[in-house]
Every structure is written in structure tokens, then in C-alpha cells.
Amino acid sequence: MELMDGGLLANRCRRRSFLLGAGFLTGLTIASQWHPVLASSRFSSYPFNLGVASGDPLPDGVVIWTRLAPNPLSGGGMPVVNVPVRWQIALDENMKRVVRRGTVLATPELAHSVHVDVRGLDPDRWYWYQFQAGREVSPIGRTRTAPAFYSYTQQLNFAFVSCQDWQNGYYTAYRHLAEENLDLVVHLGDYIYEYGPQSGGPRQHNSPEIITLADYRDRYALYRTDQSLQAAHAAFPWIVTWDDHEVDNNYANLIPEDNQSEETFRKRRASAYQAYYEHMPLRQSSLPKGPDALLYRRLTFGNLAEFNVLDTRQYRTNQPCNDGLKPRCPEAFDPNATMTGSEQEQWLRKGLDQSRSRWNVIAQQTMLGQYNFNSSPGSGVFNVDQWDGYVAARNRLLSFLNQRQPSNPVVITGDIHSSWVHDLKLDFNNPNSATVGTEFVGTSITSDFPTAFIAPVQAALPNNPHTKFFDGAYRGYVRCNLTPQRWQTDYRVVSSIVDLNASVKTLASFVVQNGQPGAQLS
Structure with a gap:
């Protein structure tokens, strides 16, 4: 997984903040874009302590989730800043055959949780996903899309x-x-x-x-x-x-x-x-x-x-x-x-x-x-x-x-x-x-x-x-x-x-x- 320069990533995220706001973070990113974006994401400890999850599968998509929480039992332990989080969806558990990727902002307003509504996937198949914040990477999760609408499904x-x-x-x-x-x-x-x-x-x-x-x-x-x-x-x-x-x-x-x-x-x-x-x-x-x-x-x-x-x-x-x-x-x-x-x-x-x-x-x-x-x-x-x-x-x-x-x-x-x-x-x-x-x-x-x-x-x-x-x-x-x-x-x-x-x-x-x-x- 290729790491982007921290400053470059921060600038790119600033430029993209409106576009992110128009996507799955509608309104939230716009409302919170005045928080500074963390230029170089360094954490007091591992930020993915709460794991990863996915949900509400559709034939062409699924929601993937994580939350940045280096100190999870005491408010999360995150500063009051927006943090860019990169995500990837792959066809294999080793994350080699990546088919979708992007960057979203984890905001203080939502406790630095991330909900990515991934679309453009194939129906009725397994995918693997992972998040990255700064140099830290999350565990790899597995998810599955639903079969195509009203297609014949055996089980x-x-x-x-x-x-x-x-x-x-x-x-x-x-x-x-x-x-x-x-x-x-x-x-x-x-x-x-x-x-x-x-x-x-x-x-x-x-x-x-x-x-x-x-x-x-x-x-x-x-x-x-x-x-x-x-x-x-x-x-x-x-x-x-x-x-x-x-x-x-x-x-x-x-x-x-x-x-x-x-x-x-x-x-x-x-x-x-x-x-x-x-x-x-x-x-x-x-x-x-x-x-x-x-x-x-x-x-x-x-x-x-x-x-x-x-x-x-x-x-x-x-x-x-x-x-x-x-x-x-x-x-x-x-x-x-x-x-x-x-x-x-x-x-x-x-x-x-x-x-x-x-x-x-x-x-x-x-x-x-x-x-x-x-x-x-x-x-x-x-x-x-x-x-x-x-x-x-x-x-x-x-x-x-x-x-x-x-x-x-x-x-x-x-x-x-x-x-x-x-x-x-x-x-x-x-x-x-x-x-x-x-x-x-x-x-x-x-x-x-x-x-x-x-x-x-x-x-x-x-x-x-x-x-x-x-x-x-x-x-x-x-x-x-x-x-x-x-x-x-x-x-x-x-x-x-x-x-x-x-x-x-x-x-x-x-x-x-x-x-x-x-x-x-x-």
C-alpha cells in the first residue's frame, strides 16, 4: 500500500473537502471543514483499536466502517481535527487486487468514525477491505455484496x-x-x-x-x-x-x-x-x-x-x-x-x-x-x-x-x-x-x-x-x-x-x- 506524503495528502484533502461533503459525508464535512486537517497523522497509540465492520449490503455496494480511537475508553484520544483516512476494497484477502479506493475525512463531530458507502462492486461476491491513517493500517475485514435484484439465488x-x-x-x-x-x-x-x-x-x-x-x-x-x-x-x-x-x-x-x-x-x-x-x-x-x-x-x-x-x-x-x-x-x-x-x-x-x-x-x-x-x-x-x-x-x-x-x-x-x-x-x-x-x-x-x-x-x-x-x-x-x-x-x-x-x-x-x-x- 503506497503511502502519500503527509503534507501533500493534507493539501489534497483540503481541496477535496467540498467534494467529500457532497458525497457520503454530505453536509458534515462542509460543517466541520474549518477544523484543521491533520497534516501528518501521528497517533498516541494504535488508532484502530475498535476494529472494522461492514453492513447493509446491496448488489453493487456495501458500507465499510471504522473509528480512530487510540485511547478508546477515554473519549477516543483524538485531537479536535479532521483526519484523512484512506480505504481500499480488494478481491483477495492479501489486498493485492484492489478494485476501489478513496480517501475520506474522519471528523470530531462523529467521534472520528468513518462510514464509506462503497459502490460500483459486483453482486454476490466476497470482498476484503482495509483502512489507513498516516502510517497506521487497520485489520483487514471481509464483506459480501447481495445478489443482483431478483436474480435466481440458490441459498x-x-x-x-x-x-x-x-x-x-x-x-x-x-x-x-x-x-x-x-x-x-x-x-x-x-x-x-x-x-x-x-x-x-x-x-x-x-x-x-x-x-x-x-x-x-x-x-x-x-x-x-x-x-x-x-x-x-x-x-x-x-x-x-x-x-x-x-x-x-x-x-x-x-x-x-x-x-x-x-x-x-x-x-x-x-x-x-x-x-x-x-x-x-x-x-x-x-x-x-x-x-x-x-x-x-x-x-x-x-x-x-x-x-x-x-x-x-x-x-x-x-x-x-x-x-x-x-x-x-x-x-x-x-x-x-x-x-x-x-x-x-x-x-x-x-x-x-x-x-x-x-x-x-x-x-x-x-x-x-x-x-x-x-x-x-x-x-x-x-x-x-x-x-x-x-x-x-x-x-x-x-x-x-x-x-x-x-x-x-x-x-x-x-x-x-x-x-x-x-x-x-x-x-x-x-x-x-x-x-x-x-x-x-x-x-x-x-x-x-x-x-x-x-x-x-x-x-x-x-x-x-x-x-x-x-x-x-x-x-x-x-x-x-x-x-x-x-x-x-x-x-x-x-x-x-x-x-x-x-x-x-x-x-x-x-x-x-x-x-x-x-x-x-x-
Whole structure:
């Protein structure tokens, strides 16, 4: 990799600052171009401590990401200057056959993170990428473009993950995931946890609950220093969405969990959303504007699969019945209650209705299938932070699936730190009701599912005949293999989250056949 003279590079970057601003850094570079450009990039220590990542693959492109952070746990350790960062995309892992290259500015406004929306690539192939700042080079990452739109695609291999409480356990699951044969990883939320120190896990941090932008940046940096997480990011492109802990537990729109004022929480959400963007391989279309960010989006993989990625936190109405696990109050059936907001709900329906894909994936956060946690017949106890608290909104979606019958709807879900499989029923209270789709709920990477909850959930299974599988004992990830004929889901679990050498195994496998909604044990 040829190094350019530092002064020459700085001058060239100054001349190009407007052009950069007109590209993927629209407005940001222009707004920040009055910061001096570092003429000779020298760092107090290695600047690529947080690794590299890629995401949101298209047939002709992908986003590649890094962040300059020589002192990642104390604000990043970068001066308040713009830093030119060179990037390259190659056809080989040794970075010899370079097909795209360029230079971008890492700015203080975005914590010196870099999001390069690379275009002009070939569909359905592997690429390798690397960054350079001054004389320092990043690790090499691997990524893959999507197949051409609606082209015949024989198979897709992906995994989905969620809920990675750093204090609660080691990321051994990610070490195993990085070794899988995958095209893609989908993260369904709770990438970080906002909590202060907690005892009981194998590793602790000392920072209090995070509130400010600096707090959120340092928390993401802490998580990103994990080598297993870095390996999983570097191995595959990721599609990401958030849940609640990226901001505040069980928040709903601008309503926090505790008694913060709306204005205080609005500022907190703006800080949380910005730090999320800074640390994820997202396009500029997801760049937050204050406390708002457009995260729901759609990605297509040939004619085989289309992913509808939802955001069920930013637009939802407040949880009914004062939240929690309890019998449902009348507000849980309010037709005006919403998980997604009306605009996103209409976007989802339209996309499903127009889809030409064999498998239509709804990637979202909290459990869609109904689950009555009460083992006694005739009474119900429900988690109203899930779709069980938004019954009318769920009914609208399930009725749409029944009436319009998009091809093979499959919901993938995180949040609950345990593994489930549901047949999605038009009427969950009638076992003979039509099955309109399938839901696979994945366990956490490390976050806790209390052992004391396992037996009561198992005891309630007879009251929930549409629930085909439950496990609360194991942590891990979910691996999915899609072909035109069938979808196979493997629940991959690690033997321990407190053992860095923990093994991995397949706990259970389920299959959905094309044209036959509902899962069968494989």
C-alpha cells in the first residue's frame, strides 16, 4: 500500500473537502471543514483499536466502517481535527487486487468514525477491505455484496443475534459465529446496556449509568474492544437495528423508564442515537437528526429473501397497564396503540405486498407471538412490553398476512434472552385458527434469563399450543439456511458464558417448507 506524503495528502484533502461533503459525508464535512486537517497523522497509540465492520449490503455496494480511537475508553484520544483516512476494497484477502479506493475525512463531530458507502462492486461476491491513517493500517475485514435484484439465488446463510450484556459474560458465542459459513449477520438490538456497574458476571466496568454523548461513546468503545465481537464484525457484513438498551430500558418513543422530563430524555436519546450511528456500519440515510433517526429499511437478496428491518422503540406508544408481566388491561387492546407508528406500519405492509421474494423476513425486537405465562387455565399473564401489549396492532399485521398472503413470512426476534419457536396464528386463542407465518426468537449472546423463570414458562406451554419450542438455559445465536424450497433454523448455543473456551453445539433445528407456514422440528 503506497503511502502519500503527509503534507501533500493534507493539501489534497483540503481541496477535496467540498467534494467529500457532497458525497457520503454530505453536509458534515462542509460543517466541520474549518477544523484543521491533520497534516501528518501521528497517533498516541494504535488508532484502530475498535476494529472494522461492514453492513447493509446491496448488489453493487456495501458500507465499510471504522473509528480512530487510540485511547478508546477515554473519549477516543483524538485531537479536535479532521483526519484523512484512506480505504481500499480488494478481491483477495492479501489486498493485492484492489478494485476501489478513496480517501475520506474522519471528523470530531462523529467521534472520528468513518462510514464509506462503497459502490460500483459486483453482486454476490466476497470482498476484503482495509483502512489507513498516516502510517497506521487497520485489520483487514471481509464483506459480501447481495445478489443482483431478483436474480435466481440458490441459498442464503445468515445468523441473527441480540442482547450482549458485556458485564454478564464473555462473547464466546461471537468467536464461534465468526467461524460459521455465513453470508450475513443480523443484530436485533441491545448491542450495549446502559446500566452502571453490576455484580455477578465475569467482568465489570466502573462507569455509572450512561446519559451523555461522551458516556455512550465510551460504552460502545468498551464493547467494541472485545476481540470476539471484532472478529464477527470483520468476517461478515451486518444488518443492525436497535431495541431499548441502546438508550434506556423499556423506553417508548420519548417516554423514559423513570421520571426524567421529556426534554432531558430528548437530549439523552439524541446522544444515544448519535453514538449508535457512530459505531455501526450504516448509511448516511440513518444519520440522526437530533433525537430522530431513520433506521427501518429493506434489503433484498436476489429472488430468495427480503429483509424488512423494523424499529419498534422510536415510534411506539407507551406500554399499557403500567408495563410489566401481568393480566392485560383494556389499554392493551387500544386500536390506536402502536409498536411501529402508522408510517412504518404502512411501509411494512406495502413492502410485503409488493415483494417478489420467496422468503419475506421481518427482523424486529420483541416477541410477536402471544404467550400466556400463566399455567392456570382461564386466566392470562402477559409481557406488555412485547406485542402482547399491542394486540390491535398485532392483529392488523396478522390479518394482513392472512388476507394478502405474501410469500413465506418469517419473523426473527430478539430481546427476551431465550429461544422460542411460534406458529403465528390469525387468532392465538383458537388453536384451529389459520397459521399465517412463523416466528423464530433467538436467545442472547450473554444477557441473563433468570433460571427461576424457566420452570414457570415450561409449565405454561400447554396453554400456548402454537409455541413449538422454548429454552431459557442457553445463550448463543441462531443460524439460518434458506433455499427456494425450505428454511432451516439451527439454535446454536455455547456451553458457558463464563468460560472463554466454551464449546458450541446445535440445541435444536426447525424447518419451514415453502408454502407451508409454521415450523417443524428437524
